[in-house]
Amino acid sequence: MTLLTVRDLRVGFGRPGHETEVVQGVDLDLAAGETLAIVGESGSGKSVTAMSINRLVDYSGGRILGGSILLDGTTDLATASEARMQNLRGGEIGMIFQEPMTSLNPVLKIGTQIGEIFAKRRGLSGRAVRQAAIRALERVRIPDAARRLDQAPHQMSGGMLQRIMIAMAFAGEPRLLIADEPTTALDVTIQAQILALLAEMKRETGMGLIFITHDIGLVAGIADRVVVMQGGRAVESGTADDVFDRPAHDYTRHLLSAVPHFRGGRSARVNAVRSEGAKATLRVENLGVRFSVGGGFLRQAKGYVHAVEGVSFDLVPGETLGIVGESGSGKSTTARAILDLVRPTAGRVEGAEGRAVQMVFQNPNASLNPRMDVRALLSEPVIAAGRRVDTEALDRMRMLLDKVDLPQDALARYPHEFSGGQRQRICIARALMPNPRVLVLDEAVSALDVSVQAKVLDLLIDLQRDFGLAYLFVSHDMAVVERIAHRIAVIYAGRIVEIGAARSVLSDPCHPYTRKLIAAVPSIERRHVDFALDTDEVPSTLRPDGWQAPPQSWRDHGPDHRVAVEPAA
Incomplete structure (x- = not known):
């Protein structure tokens, strides 16, 4: 039975009538009890597609420009009223985001946040809310669930917080669950736990699961079908075995070859x-x-x-x-x-x-001062060593830019003018400046x-x-x-x-x-x-x-x- 049918979905951002289309004619199908993986690199449109299904894109400056999103073949989510979407979100359609710490209120106890769902969705109150919250945490294998209800998010590990997010998503008993990069920030063992938990919950409830990720290798173990997105378009779709073993599109082959195979x-x-x-x-x-x-x-x-x-x-x-x-x-x-x-x-x-010894950190966006051009950024280690930025230092900057495959005119440009990979190359060049x-x-x-x-x-x-x-x-x-x-x-x-x-x-x-x-x-x-x-x-x-x-x-x-x-x- 087809749970979700998406046809010719187009989504844009910008002023009405002057939108830039970031999703261009995407088609998707999801059956009940099936896992659909949507994979692609940053900017491919996969997360915007997911956010459009439950219309959260409306709150981030985007809008659906065309196409249909049919739930059960009848309700068109693309044109449904906001009141109708509020009834569907958290009930029929659940969502798990990438970073649980930005999804949970840091000043409220876990029990308060889970209990709110049972109170609003199930009409429970008092002791019944707490008992339902305990059962929800036990369902996702959180030990000592009663004590955890009285803790704040910062008192728990990342893996446990993501399990709590899953418990909250399932509290509304959704028939469709969208998981947007739910394991990207997690270690490999915690990642396996989350995949196992999602698979187990899917088997128990018969829900449909849409799993969004940039790692095409991650979903091989759980996906029934795969859609590959590039530049806002779905460039390939099919069963997981067909996409992984017989990729037809050059971009799919590129992604598969780039994955570090263990x-x-x-x-x-x-x-x-x-x-x-x-x-x-x-x-x-x-x-x-x-x-x-x-x-x-x-x-x-x-x-x-x-x-x-x-x-x-x-x-x-x-x-x-x-x-x-x-x-x-x-x-x-x-x-x-x-x-x-x-x-x-x-x-x-x-x-x-x-x-x-020099260090290169994880996030280049946080490592580079956005108000400094590349020349100033590469000058920092020189100045810190008590030296002048002389001809010798500038020659080393140019040599290092060449080594990290960046153009010489990069010295006069700012971090926002580079891609994520290029910004990390700048960080590497800066670390190499003191030799x-x-x-x-x-x-x-x-x-x-x-x-x-x-x-x-x-x-x-x-x-x-x-x-x-x-x-x-x-x-x-x-x-x-x-x-x-x-x-x-x-x-x-x-x-x-x-x-x-x-x-x-x-x-x-x-x-x-x-x-x-x-x-x-x-x-x-x-x-x-x-x-x-x-x-x-x-x-x-x-x-x-x-x-x-x-x-x-x-x-x-x-x-x-x-x-x-x-x-x-």
């Missing part, structure tokens, strides 16, 4: 630069970072979060060490502590003196589309070869890490639990946590996967004052592969 270590870079006696350019020994909790002015802290505990590794010139782990594991804190952006409380770092030995890349490609991501990874590999750079590459994306890393360190609850050659760690993981990470990696080869719903959380690293970590024991698993030995329970 191959279990088979495509990992071989470490030819590390040899017996190679001198380390960066050495980290027993690094620790702790944050006090519950203290204050003239009051002793009640405890400490041991964000990083006893982390040790080294880097040699020309080598990339990938650091992987879930949010809260300590991987980004480790990277920041090396640059003293977070003050270490234990251990030492050798080789980070002066400007020998560092080590680059720390903290999720430096995770905000980019897959094709742009592939180009930036290739650029980093070329720069490493040209300058002999060492990279510390922090990421939650195992396929990306496999593509760039020579060695991998897996961090869990603030400690390294496995470290060694990338090929060995990825093909023969020994620690249970490493195996869990790898098992959760999505792949185009994994079709119609029944993801296991694992709701285990990373254990708390909050310890009482005076607590000391037990010494860590290791065992060797090959010439360059060590695994932490977990104490007996």
